[in-house]
Every structure is written in C-alpha cells, then in structure tokens.
Amino acid sequence: MSIAIKQLHPHFVAEISGLDLRQPLTPEKATALDRALDRFGVLVFHGQDITDEQQLTFTRNLGAIELAIGGNVTKPEERRLSVQIGDVSNLDQHGKVLAKDDRRRMFNLGNRLWHSDSSYRSTPAKCSLLSCRSKPAAGGNTEFAFMPAAYDALDAETKAEIEDLVTEHSLIYSRGQLGFSQFTPEELKTFTPVRQALVRANDFTGRKSIYLSAHIGTIVSWHMPEARDFIRELTEHATQPEFVHAHEWAVGDLVIWDNRQCLHRVRPFKDTDEPRDMRRTTVAGIGPTTPLAAEAA
Amino acid sequence: MTISIKQLHEHFVGEVSGIDLRDPLTPDQTREIQEGMDQYGVLVFHDQDLTDDQQVAYTKNFGELELAVGSNLLKANERRLRLEMADVSNLDQNGVVLTRDDRRRMFNLGNRLWHSDSSFRITPSKFSLLSCRSEPPKGGDTEFAFMPAAYDGLDAETKAEIEGLVTEHSLIYSRGKLGFEEFSAKEMKTFAPVRHSLVRTNDFTGRKSVYLSAHIGTIVGWHMPEARDFVRELVEQATQRKFVHAHKWELGDLVMWDNRQCMHRVRPFKDIGQVRDMRRTTVAGVGPTVEQTSERAA
Numbered sequence A: 001m002s003i004a005i006k007q008l009h010p011h012f013v014a015e016i017s018g019l020d021l022r023q024p025l026t027p028e029k030a031t032a033l034d035r036a037l038d039r040f041g042v043l044v045f046h047g048q049d050i051t052d053e054q055q056l057t058f059t060r061n062l063g064a065i066e067l068a069i070g071g072n073v074t075k076p077e078e079r080r081l082s083v084q085i086g087d088v089s090n091l092d093q094h095g096k097v098l099a100k101d102d103r104r105r106m107f108n109l110g111n112r113l114w115h116s117d118s119s120y121r122s123t124p125a126k127c128s129l130l131s132c133r134s135k136p137a138a139g140g141n142t143e144f145a146f147m148p149a150a151y152d153a154l155d156a157e158t159k160a161e162i163e164d165l166v167t168e169h170s171l172i173y174s175r176g177q178l179g180f181s182q183f184t185p186e187e188l189k190t191f192t193p194v195r196q197a198l199v200r201a202n203d204f205t206g207r208k209s210i211y212l213s214a215h216i217g218t219i220v221s222w223h224m225p226e227a228r229d230f231i232r233e234l235t236e237h238a239t240q241p242e243f244v245h246a247h248e249w250a251v252g253d254l255v256i257w258d259n260r261q262c263l264h265r266v267r268p269f270k271d272t273d274e275p276r277d278m279r280r281t282t283v284a285g286i287g288p289t290t291p292l293a294a295e296a297a
Numbered sequence B: 001m002t003i004s005i006k007q008l009h010e011h012f013v014g015e016v017s018g019i020d021l022r023d024p025l026t027p028d029q030t031r032e033i034q035e036g037m038d039q040y041g042v043l044v045f046h047d048q049d050l051t052d053d054q055q056v057a058y059t060k061n062f063g064e065l066e067l068a069v070g071s072n073l074l075k076a077n078e079r080r081l082r083l084e085m086a087d088v089s090n091l092d093q094n095g096v097v098l099t100r101d102d103r104r105r106m107f108n109l110g111n112r113l114w115h116s117d118s119s120f121r122i123t124p125s126k127f128s129l130l131s132c133r134s135e136p137p138k139g140g141d142t143e144f145a146f147m148p149a150a151y152d153g154l155d156a157e158t159k160a161e162i163e164g165l166v167t168e169h170s171l172i173y174s175r176g177k178l179g180f181e182e183f184s185a186k187e188m189k190t191f192a193p194v195r196h197s198l199v200r201t202n203d204f205t206g207r208k209s210v211y212l213s214a215h216i217g218t219i220v221g222w223h224m225p226e227a228r229d230f231v232r233e234l235v236e237q238a239t240q241r242k243f244v245h246a247h248k249w250e251l252g253d254l255v256m257w258d259n260r261q262c263m264h265r266v267r268p269f270k271d272i273g274q275v276r277d278m279r280r281t282t283v284a285g286v287g288p289t290v291e292q293t294s295e296r297a298a
Helices: A028-039 A052-062 A103-112 A146-150 A156-162 A173-178 A185-190 A225-239 B027-040 B052-062 B103-112 B147-152 B156-162 B171-176 B185-190 B224-238
Strands: A004-009 A014-017 A042-045 A125-134 A142-146 A166-169 A193-196 A199-202 A206-211 A216-219 A244-247 A256-260 A262-266 A277-284 B004-007 B014-017 B042-045 B125-134 B143-147 B164-171 B195-198 B199-201 B208-210 B216-219 B246-247 B253-260 B261-268 B278-285
Touching: A014 A028, A028 A256, A042 A244, A052 A277, A103 A262, A103 B224, A125 B261, A142 A146, A146 A166, A146 A225, A156 B224, A173 B246, A185 B042, A216 A225, A216 B143, A244 B278, A256 A262, A262 B125, A262 B208, A277 B147, B004 B027, B014 B246, B027 B042, B027 B052, B027 B253, B042 B246, B052 B278, B143 B147, B143 B164, B147 B216, B147 B224, B171 B216, B216 B224, B253 B261
Parallel strands: A014 A042, B014 B042
Antiparallel strands: A004 A014, A042 A256, A125 A256, A125 A277, A142 A244, A142 A262, A166 A193, A166 A216, A199 A206, B004 B014, B042 B253, B125 B253, B125 B278, B143 B246, B143 B261, B164 B195, B164 B216, B199 B208
C-alpha cells in the first residue's frame, strides 16, 4: 500500500494515509516521511492505536530518541511514563489530574506559549511525535505555525537584520514570562541558557525559517528589553492566522511536527477537571544550530 | 460652526472636523466631543498647530489634568517638558535623541506593549491627548484596540468568568515582561501594584469593556502563572486585527483616546537616529475602579 498525502493548509500540514504505524517501515517509506516533514512541517495520521513501545519503534525511523529529562520540574519518582516518552498529559504518576495549584501544572502552563520543543537544549529536537490517548470534551487543540512562510513574508530589511543573530534560550525565560520563577539551585543549573541561530535553513528544501520560541530570553550582545521586544514582534508576525493551523485531536491521532521549522502551542481546556493523555516521543537533532552554542551563555 | 465626526473603523475611531482646538470650546462642543469619546473611543483631529499651553487649556475641558509623575524613570532635572505634559518623545532634556543603551529608552520600550495609560495608578486616567510635533519618516504608528467590541466578542462562559475579577497593575510588571528589572528602592515603592476591576462599564453607552493592560501582573486570588496566561489569552483575543485601528501620524495631528475602553501601543521606528516628538496631556479619572488593599488605600 502506498502513502497518500493531502495538504491541509495553504502553506503546510499534510494528512498522511495508507500507513499503519505499528508495522515496520521500509527505508523508502521512512525517507518519504522525512521528505514530507521537510516540505510540510506537520504530518497528521489518524486511527493509530499504538502502544508506547510501538510509538518508540516508529519514532526511531526518523532518528535517535531524545530523552525526556531536563525538560520540566517533574522529579524521577513522579514520572508516569518511561524517560523515553515526554509526558504531555495533565496527570500525575498515579494517573490523577494535577491539582490547580500543583507546581508541575504551573510549570506546564508554559506549553500554552508559542515554542519549539527543546530549543533550550544545545542540540535541540528535530521533530516531535504526539499520540492522543485520551482527550478533553472541549479545547486542548494544538496549534502550529509554519516558519518558512513567516520568514518569506518578512521585509528585506528584517531578513538582513536577523540573518546572523544568535539567541539565548532557557526554560527559565519561558516560565519567567508567566511569573514562574521559583527554581531550585539544581533546576537553575539544568536550565542554564543555551545559544541558537535565529535563522535556520532546511537542508532539503533550502527554505529558511525564523527559529523562534518562548524559551528565548535575549539576543547575544543586545540589551535584554530591546531583544525581548524584537523577538515579541517577530513572534507576533510569525503567528498571524495566515501561518497557523489548529489541530483538533481525536483519540488515535498521531501528529509529527518539525521543530526546526514550526512553532506550536496547546490551547486551554478544563485541565483541572478532565484528563488529556498525550504522549510525546522526540527525535534528537544532529547538532547545535550555531558555532557559538559552546560558549557560555 | 458645528463639528462633524466620520467613523474610520467598523467598530470605533471618529475623525473630527470643523473645530480649531486653539479656540475656547462652547459647552455644546465640549458635550459633543465627550459623547464622541464615549461612542468612538478614539477621536482624530488634523492640522491642529498647538502650543503646550493651548493643548493644556483644551484638555481641561474634559476634567482634571493628571500630572506626569510616578510613571517613568525621569529624574526631576531630566525633564524636557513641564509636569502637565507627558513626554512621549525619544528625546532627552536637551532635545537630543536618547542613545541605544539609555536606561530611559529601555524603560520606554514598554510602550510597544498593548496598554492603557496610567492603569498602574489607583485612579487611572480617563483620556489621553497626543499631539504630533515631529514624526519619523517611517514607522511609529499608534495602534488602538476597542475593548467594548472585544468584550462583545467573548463567549458567555468567559464573560461570566471575568465578571468581578480584580487585577493587579504595576510598571514593574510591564517592564518585567521585557526583562527590565533594575529598579531603585524608591522606584519600587512608587511602582507598587494597584488593583483594578477587569470589567468596566461606560456610563454613557452602557457598554462593557475588558480593562486590559501590559501593566497587569496577576489576578487577585489566582496563582500568578495561571493569571498571566489567562490575561495573555484575553489580550490576544482583544487585539485581533478586527478590533484594531492603526493611526499614521502627520504633523499637527491630535488624537485623543479613552483609556477606560481602549488599549494602545506604539509601533517600532528607527528611534536611535530619528526624532519623534509627541506630547501627551492626560485627563485624570474620577476615582479608583475597585477598593485597594489597606497598604495602598487611596
């Protein structure tokens, strides 16, 4: 059976049919998915009733697994899932909905800000695969914004201005935007800022992206207020409705997105009442985005 | 001569003609403009070649002047204009453009965030009147968003949720969003948070507004991250393009806006090299929107 691709948005997002993700993938089909990800940024699969193991096996077709450590304030004994799976649910280790004032819940509210997964790592993620195991009655969509289209729409002056800029990313910055600033010394160390290029090009399509994320706190050698305002302006431009697609989840959906060229965010839902069990596997990137990454931020 | 008002945006903004703001207003003219403000939220006047004295005199038709103190980092000896005028320029006391790393410039970048003037005061302002004395060749527009339309656009559940909520406003919060945190002990005291109602009603039209501002840092009784996210969501909703009007400045324009039912922000321009001389007079509100805590009682 061959893969069929249907584009869902004028700029990006493809719905893929003709694949059972529980079955082994031929190298040709794995490459075809990689190329589709390069071109469309987001790939949507429906009716995929998979286990965590099957999701991991499928994910490895696209690269090495990035472990879910150093990405939140959940302690090892509080984990509900294996470290190979990012727990994007609102559930604690016993499968119970997190209480309104739970510190982990406050931290996770940061996922409602436009971000690129793991942009706070010196080697940030290539792509994320999110599987919907249970969903709330209303809300909880994931929205995606396509950065090659956002880049193309910048004026020539701005393109020239951002070309060589280097940004600093940290979970401290994204959470700080929401007024969450109570980190332990160990967390502060884990979340030390890293540097990323502000412009990235896709190896296959050659298209440039603005590499934005809520994790950005400043631009190297800029004053922070000026950098923050400039990044806010770019993010506002890049997340205009014309560059955004909203995915409404159904149980069994699996969505892959390319963090190198997409921003995403979760939309609000009644998260203190209803479970939303989403499980993420993440493919590691192949290296830092800038030679300056190694320099202490 | 009677004034005429032409609506410029589907929801708000009136362009006023038939009046010279240098002349004393008749009671009828004052009433027409006051009602125009209630209805349109923003009124635009062109070709008004005003002195500071004339602008102050015109402003007093609509209430008490709010003085430009406690709202920025300017020291008394750094003022370019008198206390009745808020200096919304990029100039220092000698008329020289502020340098890139000037602390006052960093602070003023906060005006690029959607806000309502003086929402950090216990009694926030009623109107702002901005006169354009010199403008950059490109950029520097002021954008306005109309909160009665934004309120009407909320779903019933959200309207019920926000009714009765009280927010905390401070310049510390709005500047903190840009990573500006170096305040002196005295500034920290001056900028101590104040409380406001999140929903306000216009006395004349009866229309409700979401009273939003970049100065909001939290909601009373909420955890800060949840409050911030909720307010961010409301601001995003309220500043959708359909609720926004951009004013492109020309020399001699005077624009007055109702801070009780509009947000506004300045758009970027080359503020290092080019002069933008804008002078604001402000009409004080009639009182607090909500009771303060004992420490900050009015």
